[in-house]
Amino acid sequence: MQHTKPSNCAMCPFQEPERLCKNETGRGPEGCATAEYPAACEAACREMASDGELMRFAAEASRQEAACYGPSPYDPEARQPLKPRIMEIIEFAQRMGYRKLGLAFCLGLRTEARALCEILESHGFEVVSVCCKVGRVDKSFLGLREEEKIFPGPEPMCNPITQAGILNEEKCEFNLMLGLCVGHDSMFLKHIEGYVTVVAVKDRLLGHAPLNALYSGYYRYLKKPEEK
Ligand code: SF4
Numbered sequence: 001m002q003h004t005k006p007s008n009c010a011m012c013p014f015q016e017p018e019r020l021c022k023n024e025t026g027r028g029p030e031g032c033a034t035a036e037y038p039a040a041c042e043a044a045c046r047e048m049a050s051d052g053e054l055m056r057f058a059a060e061a062s063r064q065e066a067a068c069y070g071p072s073p074y075d076p077e078a079r080q081p082l083k084p085r086i087m088e089i090i091e092f093a094q095r096m097g098y099r100k101l102g103l104a105f106c107l108g109l110r111t112e113a114r115a116l117c118e119i120l121e122s123h124g125f126e127v128v129s130v131c132c133k134v135g136r137v138d139k140s141f142l143g144l145r146e147e148e149k150i151f152p153g154p155e156p157m158c159n160p161i162t163q164a165g166i167l168n169e170e171k172c173e174f175n176l177m178l179g180l181c182v183g184h185d186s187m188f189l190k191h192i193e194g195y196v197t198v199v200a201v202k203d204r205l206l207g208h209a210p211l212n213a214l215y216s217g218y219y220r221y222l223k224k225p226e227e228k
Helices: 038-049 052-067 085-096 107-122 160-169 184-191 217-222
Strands: 069-071 079-081 100-105 126-131 174-178 196-200
Touching: 038 052, 052 085, 085 107, 085 174, 085 196, 100 107, 100 160, 107 126, 107 174, 107 196, 126 160, 160 184, 174 184
Parallel strands: 100 126, 100 174, 174 196
Antiparallel strands: 069 079
């Protein structure tokens, strides 16, 4: 199908309740993903309907989504969020009946990985965890020169394909990603066989919360040209 423009929901000009994706009589701009890509949506629904396990995964994810809200003490019509993401992950894995979890983490977040592992084990999960430097393959393997390393000298590369390979070999039922670098996370996602959820992404500067850059005017230098 020919589209008037490629989808760009991020720049949708309508308020959320008026959007076509939320409201049957709502509106969408040129290139609206709901109006102009019905075949993609039909294909996705067909795929889910033909795969019982996928359908169950999707249904439990939506049940878990709803379970993350509770009644607001101030407004009977409103809902308030109840749970941190780690609790959401634990509850979703329990809904799915998973027992064995994989954890691919960045060595820079080893303290957080240990704390997470202890929490997961306290809920009865078996955890297989693999750090990013697994295998200790020097970055020279990638053709990097000494000056392209963080520090000159022996420096193991991040090894996301090995992380995925070990979690695949251990047949982890559900995999968690914690703080992998940009690009290394992409390689992990490309090579892991089972489902993955992200516990946290890496942001070395902003406490692993990259959205903080979008909440503060101090980061307007990120846009080109910089807004005054
Ligand atoms: S699907 Fe259409 S209405 Fe919904 S956000 Fe995207 S462009 Fe806007």
